[in-house]
Amino acid sequence: MIGAIEAGGTKIVCAVADRKELPRVAERISIPTRTPEETLPKIVSFFKQYPVEAIGIGSFGPIDVNQDSSTYGFITNTPKLAWRNFDFLGAIRAAFDLPYFWTTDVNAAAFGEQQYGAARFAKNSIYITVGTGIGGGVILNGKVMEGRGHPEIGHIYINQLASDPFEGNCPYHSNCLEGLAAGPAIEVRAGQKAEQLNATDALWQIEAHYLAQACVNYTLSFAPEVIVFGGGVMKQTHLFPLIQEQFQMLLGGYMETTAVESFIVPCKLRDNAGIVGSLALAEQLI
Amino acid sequence: MIGAIEAGGTKIVCAVADRKELPRVAERISIPTRTPEETLPKIVSFFKQYPVEAIGIGSFGPIDVNQDSSTYGFITNTPKLAWRNFDFLGAIRAAFDLPYFWTTDVNAAAFGEQQYGAARFAKNSIYITVGTGIGGGVILNGKVMEGRGHPEIGHIYINQLASDPFEGNCPYHSNCLEGLAAGPAIEVRAGQKAEQLNATDALWQIEAHYLAQACVNYTLSFAPEVIVFGGGVMKQTHLFPLIQEQFQMLLGGYMETTAVESFIVPCKLRDNAGIVGSLALAEQLI
Numbered sequence: 001m002i003g004a005i006e007a008g009g010t011k012i013v014c015a016v017a018d019r020k021e022l023p024r025v026a027e028r029i030s031i032p033t034r035t036p037e038e039t040l041p042k043i044v045s046f047f048k049q050y051p052v053e054a055i056g057i058g059s060f061g062p063i064d065v066n067q068d069s070s071t072y073g074f075i076t077n078t079p080k081l082a083w084r085n086f087d088f089l090g091a092i093r094a095a096f097d098l099p100y101f102w103t104t105d106v107n108a109a110a111f112g113e114q115q116y117g118a119a120r121f122a123k124n125s126i127y128i129t130v131g132t133g134i135g136g137g138v139i140l141n142g143k144v145m146e147g148r149g150h151p152e153i154g155h156i157y158i159n160q161l162a163s164d165p166f167e168g169n170c171p172y173h174s175n176c177l178e179g180l181a182a183g184p185a186i187e188v189r190a191g192q193k194a195e196q197l198n199a200t201d202a203l204w205q206i207e208a209h210y211l212a213q214a215c216v217n218y219t220l221s222f223a224p225e226v227i228v229f230g231g232g233v234m235k236q237t238h239l240f241p242l243i244q245e246q247f248q249m250l251l252g253g254y255m256e257t258t259a260v261e262s263f264i265v266p267c268k269l270r271d272n273a274g275i276v277g278s279l280a281l282a283e284q285l286i
Numbered sequence: 287m288i289g290a291i292e293a294g295g296t297k298i299v300c301a302v303a304d305r306k307e308l309p310r311v312a313e314r315i316s317i318p319t320r321t322p323e324e325t326l327p328k329i330v331s332f333f334k335q336y337p338v339e340a341i342g343i344g345s346f347g348p349i350d351v352n353q354d355s356s357t358y359g360f361i362t363n364t365p366k367l368a369w370r371n372f373d374f375l376g377a378i379r380a381a382f383d384l385p386y387f388w389t390t391d392v393n394a395a396a397f398g399e400q401q402y403g404a405a406r407f408a409k410n411s412i413y414i415t416v417g418t419g420i421g422g423g424v425i426l427n428g429k430v431m432e433g434r435g436h437p438e439i440g441h442i443y444i445n446q447l448a449s450d451p452f453e454g455n456c457p458y459h460s461n462c463l464e465g466l467a468a469g470p471a472i473e474v475r476a477g478q479k480a481e482q483l484n485a486t487d488a489l490w491q492i493e494a495h496y497l498a499q500a501c502v503n504y505t506l507s508f509a510p511e512v513i514v515f516g517g518g519v520m521k522q523t524h525l526f527p528l529i530q531e532q533f534q535m536l537l538g539g540y541m542e543t544t545a546v547e548s549f550i551v552p553c554k555l556r557d558n559a560g561i562v563g564s565l566a567l568a569e570q571l572i
Contacts, residue, residue: 124433147509223433
């Protein structure tokens with residue numbers, strides 16, 4: 001069997017699977033993300049029940065993924081103070097001496113979609129989640145892409161529309177992509193929850209324009225075969241044709257892509273992308 | 287010996303080197319880029335003189351670098367009509383049955399700087415050239431990064447300053463990075479050649495701001511250890527402190543980098559980066 005941990009800011013999902021039955025999850029639990037002292041023993045108890053041979057971990061970040069670093073495996077500069085500079089991988093490894101794949105939650109989700117979801121045909125793909133924040137993972141030649149660290153492509157700068165007076169609400173960058181286009185930015189402009197906005201509201205045009213710009217930048221940077229969107233905001237499926245249309249206009253034919261309807265697509269695994277991706281990463285270790 | 291071809295829009299440089307003496311170039315010629323019919327025989331004649339075991343090619347683009355593609359090795363949608371859809375790699379391979387490394391001129395330069403220049407200490411690095419256009423190459427874990435195609439990171443969108451009324455002059459995207467910050471954009475704003483502008487001219491602040499935004503986006507996308515700048519515009523060395531200062535402000539401490547003075551740096555190989563990089567890519571094939 002293989003194991004997986006998807007560590008989010010509010011809950012931590014642990015799962016095990018028979019590696020021959022992926023993407024089927026055999027057993028899972030969901031644990032509220034409290035302090036490491038309170039949470040870790042529950043994770044360990046779960047995995048003690050199963051003959052697990054490898055574990056994939058997709059964690060909220062930022063995390064240290066640099067194997068040359070003395071803090072490899074740590075959650076680093078997170079606003080969740082109890083987890084800041086916590087050696088998450090080390091704590092799990094202390095309980096189970098196994099091979100581990102350690103990466104971000106969004107990289108794990110990107111790998112899940114690439115192995116079993118909307119990017120299954122692709123060697124190179126991007127996964128973007130648009131919710132209370134914007135995060136993304138990159139698969140390059142079938143592998144999770146990491147440099148000295150992991151990508152943070154939800155925070156790139158894009159060109160703000162002159163018609164959009166909102167100053168942006170990213171605490172680090174004000175009007176980066178997350179500051180202009182995550183759920184909270186839509187809600188500030190609308191004065192109400194994004195999901196209550198009418199599908200024809202002009203604010204969706206602004207949202208689609210920003211996400212399309214991001215897709216152009218990702219396309220020019222990574223040359224993927226497909227860009228997969230997940231996250232709460234993207235449940236507004238009327239956004240997809242708007243993004244696709246804006247993307248084509250903004251790319252200006254500069255780079256060849258497949259037909260835009262199959263290039264910018266919704267995720268398929270939905271809330272399972274992260275845990276299935278973490279399982280798939282564990283499977284590759286064996 | 288190993289060989290290299292750096293194919294540019296105005297000239298094609300061919301070189302050979304003893305692989306044990308890199309980065310020293312043993313012999314080289316420079317051929318004007320005319321039609322393939324006129325130019326190819328000169329390239330072939332040059333290499334016929336030497337016992338070359340592998341050739342690295344860094345070509346102007348766009349080019350097809352996807353080994354699964356039927357047009358792998360072609361120059362594709364270039365404005366230079368005589369070279370459009372020309373099987374450059376195939377033409378060279380027909381003359382010499384050798385191992386080849388086929389990539390863009392900027393990827394080759396990025397590799398040259400990473401092997402022998404300003405990024406020598408790095409496993410992950412970016413090379414950006416700012417001249418009549420803006421182009422960039424990416425080295426990831428010591429290797430040239432390519433997805434389904436090669437990066438085109440000179441054309442990403444960035445946030446145009448409200449104080450900058452210039453509409454941008456990229457023929458594809460108007461106000462992408464190249465349209466706002468390549469040499470011709472500076473010259474349109476200034477009404478004179480960029481190199482004639484005083485180093486204290488306020489236009490350099492705009493230029494530095496845009497290049498700093500690009501550096502933020504590259505940092506968030508690729509997590510490099512260093513970003514190396516080349517190209518004619520970057521001979522204005524007073525730009526570096528301005529870019530470094532703006533970069534720190536714009537990144538907002540979001541991602542850890544080395545001290546900014548050693549993170550955003552000028553190239554060391556200068557005009558040799560592309561040919562030395564192409565030689566180094568050939569060397570890796572043996």
